[in-house]
Each structure stands twice: as C-alpha cells, then as structure tokens.
Amino acid sequence: MANYLDKWKTDFPEIINNQTRPTAGLDNSLEFNTDGFPQRITGDPVHAKLENDIGSQLFSNDQRLKETIDSLGTQEAAHEKDKYAHSTGISGNAGSATKLATARTIQTNLASTKAASFDGSTNIAPGVSGILSAANGGTGQSSLNNVIVGAAQKLQTARSLNVTGTGLTGTAQPFDGSGNVSIPVTLAKALLAMAGVTPSADELPYFTGASSAGLTALSAFARTILDDTSAAAVRNTINANASTCGGIVAQSLTQNGYVKFANGLIIQWGETTDIGDKDYWEYTFPLSMSKAFTAVLTRKSGAYNYVTKIIKLTETYLRWTDTNNSNQHGSGDEMFTIIIGLFSSLSTTMPRLCRCCCL
Structure with missing residues (x-):
C-alpha cells in the first residue's frame, strides 16, 4: 500500500x-x-x-x-507458447527445442512385425504388419503364390531360348511367355551311339560303327590293369617278370661273359689263345654249370691249314687241339667259343613264356 x-x-x-x-x-x-x-x-x-x-x-x-x-x-515470454498452452508452461529443453539434440534414423524392417518405441535416444527399426494393398504399392496378398502381376499374357519384349554344351546342338526357339516351347536338340553321333546301349554290370561299352556301340565283358581282373599308367605297372599287376616268364635273370656282357635265363639255361662265350707247343689247350668258363650241353670253338687268327677240335667238354672247362695234316700243333692262335648248358637243374614245370615280358 x-x-x-x-x-x-x-x-x-x-x-x-x-x-x-x-x-x-x-x-x-x-x-x-x-x-x-x-x-x-x-x-x-x-x-x-x-x-x-x-x-x-x-x-x-x-x-x-x-x-x-x-x-x-x-510465462508467455519465457516459454514461447501460445495463449492456449497450459498455465504452468513447458520447462527445460522441450520448451525451445526445434529438433533432436542427436539426429536419429527410423528405418522400416520388412522382416519384422514388431512395433518400436521412439523417444529420441536411439535409432529404431519398426516392423510392419498387415497386408499392403496394391493401391498403396503392395500385393494385396499374404502369399506370393496368390499374386497375379497385372493382366500380362506375354513378355513385353520377346526372347529366344536355346541350349548349348559339348556334344549337342540346339535350335533356338522364340519365346514370349504366351505358351510353352520345346527346343530341338541334336546329339553328337558318339552320344547317340551310347544312348542306344543299356548299361550292365561288368560290361564295357565300345563303338561298333560310326554311330553305333555295343558292350563287351570287363572282368574284375581286367579292371586291375586298366588303372595302370605304365608298362611297368602292368607287369607288376600281372606279376610278369624275368623269373616268371623265362627271361634273363643274370648276365655279364663282357668279352668273357654269360647270360642266365629263368628256366635254367645259360649261354657263355669267351676268347682264348693256344699258347705254347702243346698237345691240347683248355678254356675255363666264366661260370661253372651243372650241365654242359654243347660248345663251339672257332679260329680267330693263325694258320688256317690247322684243324681245331673240342676233345673234352665239362661243367667248368673245355679242352681242344689245334693240329695240321703233319700233326703239328698250333701256337699263338686266337680262338672264339660259345658254350650252352644249365646253371641249375630244370624244374619239372617250365615257366610259361609271356609276350608281355617285352612291354
């Protein structure tokens, strides 16, 4: 007052x-x-x-x-509100805020039907529910199986269909979606030939002509050979070697040498000289044998009016003479000899000779 x-x-x-x-x-x-x-x-x-x-x-x-x-x-000046706002006004940041302090994103998750609460503190991805009508950009259906896209009866732009691949040739066919199409296919003669063969166990298809094929038996044993990649592998599979096929099992390819075969046969050879005036000379074999079959002795050098004779053949040596008509002995003459015999007793069952030994 x-x-x-x-x-x-x-x-x-x-x-x-x-x-x-x-x-x-x-x-x-x-x-x-x-x-x-x-x-x-x-x-x-x-x-x-x-x-x-x-x-x-x-x-x-x-x-x-x-x-x-x-x-x-x-209050009006402090809170920037109109005359219709409540009498106590709006306090804090909300009274003057024109946007969120931190920008957020709101993106619809079409794979979800859950609602999302939004208070501005974080981003949200609300789901959807219900069926979106075609007028609003949806299908108006709950299943794609029930969707009819407009009233189209064919493709807007016609296309062509064809098939390609090794051994076949297709003939392209026009396709606009208005009906089914069949594509003619021409197979290579090899495929056509095989198409005429009915597969069967333990049989191998083979061509019998330019456009035909047949089947031939294929044993389990034959299949063990087919996967071998070399001649040595084949011989190993069929156990084909010198011992089983009568081949050479030992050898010495020298001036005085020999060759042994799996069946017991041995061939020996050598060179010798009748040195000195003797009644006979002897040549010792490179290897002793269990049995000597035969031998050949021939002159390499010296007077050719002399006669050479083998007068004794044993398992370890041979004896020869070298004389002329006057019973004169050669001296210093060189001789060649070949001896055939056994280096062991022959078995009662001889090994089978195999052509495959030559693979």
Whole structure:
C-alpha cells in the first residue's frame, strides 16, 4: 500500500477541519473478491470508513488482476507458447527445442512385425504388419503364390531360348511367355551311339560303327590293369617278370661273359689263345654249370691249314687241339667259343613264356 499521490491532494487536502488525512493510500492488499459485498441503501450514513472499505476492495481487485496479467505475460515470454498452452508452461529443453539434440534414423524392417518405441535416444527399426494393398504399392496378398502381376499374357519384349554344351546342338526357339516351347536338340553321333546301349554290370561299352556301340565283358581282373599308367605297372599287376616268364635273370656282357635265363639255361662265350707247343689247350668258363650241353670253338687268327677240335667238354672247362695234316700243333692262335648248358637243374614245370615280358 503506497502513500496517496500528490495529484489527489487538491481534491483530498491533507487537513480538513483540523483532521489530518493519513498519508497512506487505500489498502489494496485484500484478496480478490467480487461477491458477498453488501448493497447500499438510502439510509446508510455517509461515512468515510464505509467509503474506504468499498474503495479498498475495488483497488485490491484491480491489483490482483494486474498481477495475474503480468504473470501470464512473463510465462508467455519465457516459454514461447501460445495463449492456449497450459498455465504452468513447458520447462527445460522441450520448451525451445526445434529438433533432436542427436539426429536419429527410423528405418522400416520388412522382416519384422514388431512395433518400436521412439523417444529420441536411439535409432529404431519398426516392423510392419498387415497386408499392403496394391493401391498403396503392395500385393494385396499374404502369399506370393496368390499374386497375379497385372493382366500380362506375354513378355513385353520377346526372347529366344536355346541350349548349348559339348556334344549337342540346339535350335533356338522364340519365346514370349504366351505358351510353352520345346527346343530341338541334336546329339553328337558318339552320344547317340551310347544312348542306344543299356548299361550292365561288368560290361564295357565300345563303338561298333560310326554311330553305333555295343558292350563287351570287363572282368574284375581286367579292371586291375586298366588303372595302370605304365608298362611297368602292368607287369607288376600281372606279376610278369624275368623269373616268371623265362627271361634273363643274370648276365655279364663282357668279352668273357654269360647270360642266365629263368628256366635254367645259360649261354657263355669267351676268347682264348693256344699258347705254347702243346698237345691240347683248355678254356675255363666264366661260370661253372651243372650241365654242359654243347660248345663251339672257332679260329680267330693263325694258320688256317690247322684243324681245331673240342676233345673234352665239362661243367667248368673245355679242352681242344689245334693240329695240321703233319700233326703239328698250333701256337699263338686266337680262338672264339660259345658254350650252352644249365646253371641249375630244370624244374619239372617250365615257366610259361609271356609276350608281355617285352612291354
């Protein structure tokens, strides 16, 4: 309650009839009130207190209204809200925010049907549910098996269908989707020939002509040879070697040498000289034998009017003479000899000779 203003002092002097007017203005601190005030009647005395009471309530009401209006204006400026906002206003960042403090993404997850809550604190991927109509870009169906794409009866752009591959030739056919097509295929003669053969166990297909084929027996034993990649591997599979096929099992290819065969046969050869004037000379074989079959001795050098004779053949040596018609002995003549015999006794079952030994 302020002192009354000077502008009122002309109409309301400070002193009237020796009575001093209070300096304070009318009390305007009363609570707002517009009801229950008593009515005036003609018999009411004109009394200063009565007038002051009425004026005090009226001024108090005006003061309360002003305070309320000023308060609403302050809230309006602070919260930037329109006149329809609630009276308490919007506090914090929400009152002035025009966007999220951290940008977020919202992306639909077509593989999910779950809803997603969004408060701006994180990205979300809400799912979908229901069936989207064709008018809104969907199919209008719950299954693709039920989807009919428009009313198309054929491809917009016709295509051609064909097949390719080794041993076959296809004839391209036009295709626009309006009907089924069959592609003619021509097989190579080799494939056609094989197509006429009915497979069977332990049989091998082979060609019998330019466009025909047949079957021939293929034993389990034959299959063990087919996977061999060399002649040596084949010989190993069929156990074909010198020992089993009567081949050479030992040899010495020297001037005085020999060859042994698996069946016991041995062929030996050598060179010797009849040194000195003797009645006979002897040649010792490179290898001793269990039996000597035959031998040949021939002159390499010397007088050709001399006669050479083998007079004894044993398992370890041969003996010969070298004389002329006058019974003179040769001396210093060189001789060649070949001896055939056995290096061991022949078995009762001779090894079978195999052509495969030559592989």
